[in-house]
Amino acid sequence: xxxxxxxxxxxxxxxxxxxxxxxxxxxxxxxxxxxxxxxxxxxxxxxxxxxxxxxxxxxxxxxxxxxxxxxxxxxxxxxxxxxxxxxxxxxxxxxxxxxxxxxxxxxxxxxxxxxxxxxxxxxxxxxxxxxxxxxxxxxxxxxxxxxxxxxxxxxxxxxxxxxxxxxxxxxxxxxxxxxxxxxxxxxxxxxxxxxxxxxxxxxxxxxxxxxxxxxxxxxxxxxxxxxxxxxxxxxxxxxxxxxxxxxxxxxxxxxxxxxxxxxxxxxxxxxxxxxxxxxxxxxxxxxxxxxxxxxxxxxxxxxxxxxxxxxxxxxxxxxxxxxxxxxxxxxxxxxxxxxxxxxxxxxxxxxxxxxxxxxxxxxxxxxxxxxxxxxxxxxxxxxxxxxxxxxxxxxxxxxxxxxxxxxxxxxxxxxxxxxxxxxxxxxxxxxxxxxxxxxxxxxxx
Ligand code: HEM
Numbered sequence: 001x002x003x004x005x006x007x008x009x010x011x012x013x014x015x016x017x018x019x020x021x022x023x024x025x026x027x028x029x030x031x032x033x034x035x036x037x038x039x040x041x042x043x044x045x046x047x048x049x050x051x052x053x054x055x056x057x058x059x060x061x062x063x064x065x066x067x068x069x070x071x072x073x074x075x076x077x078x079x080x081x082x083x084x085x086x087x088x089x090x091x092x093x094x095x096x097x098x099x100x101x102x103x104x105x106x107x108x109x110x111x112x113x114x115x116x117x118x119x120x121x122x123x124x125x126x127x128x129x130x131x132x133x134x135x136x137x138x139x140x141x142x143x144x145x146x147x148x149x150x151x152x153x154x155x156x157x158x159x160x161x162x163x164x165x166x167x168x169x170x171x172x173x174x175x176x177x178x179x180x181x182x183x184x185x186x187x188x189x190x191x192x193x194x195x196x197x198x199x200x201x202x203x204x205x206x207x208x209x210x211x212x213x214x215x216x217x218x219x220x221x222x223x224x225x226x227x228x229x230x231x232x233x234x235x236x237x238x239x240x241x242x243x244x245x246x247x248x249x250x251x252x253x254x255x256x257x258x259x260x261x262x263x264x265x266x267x268x269x270x271x272x273x274x275x276x277x278x279x280x281x282x283x284x285x286x287x288x289x290x291x292x293x294x295x296x297x298x299x300x301x302x303x304x305x306x307x308x309x310x311x312x313x314x315x316x317x318x319x320x321x322x323x324x325x326x327x328x329x330x331x332x333x334x335x336x337x338x339x340x341x342x343x344x345x346x347x348x349x350x351x352x353x354x355x356x357x358x359x360x361x362x363x364x365x366x367x368x369x370x371x372x373x374x375x376x377x378x379x380x381x382x383x384x385x386x387x388x389x390x391x392x393x394x395x396x397x398x399x400x401x402x403x404x405x406x407x408x409x410x411x412x413x414x415x416x417x418x419x420x421x422x423x424x425x426x427x428x429x430x431x432x433x434x435x436x437x438x439x440x441x442x443x444x445x
Pocket of ligand 1: 073088100116257258259262263265266269275317321322326327375385386387388390391392393394395396398399
């Protein structure tokens, strides 16, 4: 007989229950409750409850082996839906399956090779500017701009140069609006007429972005030849099972999805990578040696010459998982390792917990890239920063290629040092951001 997951008792807010605490400081409370309640527990509030799957083996069952009982993403994706519409991240069921089939070819190795030089060029440009300016800037906005420029050029190649900076500004505005909403989730419960933090400025950004993206789509439909980018792949995609391509609104949602999912994640990851490199001079020295040894050429295929850079990024994604938690909705009663999960249950899968636990890692808070040496690599059962199962990150290889190129080009151009007394703190919103930005002392190499 399967058991019902235990409900967290305390601490509990007088009105909102334990969920109040989980909302305000999810990392501390989920860690604490996992210690008290074990593999699985539920967090209640008068508005409903959520069940935390605190064991990576059970979590992988939800994401992969028992996928068909958890095909929906759950309530927490509502903010994302405002931005991305019904794209790959937010859609579900057969609709999602068709979209995934049609978008997948755009992320094949061959496609990544085609944008390799562009990623190098964009990264070098930004690194040169930062080397010239020096000082101790907050690097977070610069990486946001760089990763947005990269995903925009990958998506639209060169024909939107005049729109690219406007697109960037609007995407950034909407991203900030979504973050404001996440900080005040109770606002979702208010009537639509109630003034929300989605300001006129945000609505303007949304309408303008729609207009620009729709315009590009229309022009491409009229002149489809001669382009070699994500948009042309999406436009020519045809689902072999249904024989249909994407409508304009599907295309718009996928374009927005790639903009949002494809830049914030890698920008934040770079802040954490460079923070760790700056604060670990021994590892930095080894990386510089590896980079010097590989020479200046950086082209497709040459990334294999940088195994340490790759391990540093993997270890950084372990200590600072940019997507720190994912959600699911149970769509069919299930038995999860002897626990009864009822249809309609919201599940939280705290990726950070699996990657920081002394149960699975030696000295888990220590930055030690050598854990990822080929003969010691952690099992995918406990380390899955890009998710697992059918909904695993479609941009996984794109992101690793981009992160490696950015790390190598920055270390080639810049000496990076920590800023004494600068507070480095995590802010777990949609992605795991550095709460006060990330100031680093930069000087040309
Ligand atoms: C460090 C970088 C990144 C990390 C850690 C990351 C992580 C993840 C994770 C954990 C998921 C699964 C979410 C879930 O199961 O609910 C996901 C999905 C997704 N990611 Fe990423 N991601 C990264 C970069 C990217 C990039 C660069 C792109 C696009 C160019 C991208 C596009 C997507 C999309 C479209 C999905 C939804 C896939 C689907 O449901 O079919 N991601 N990502």
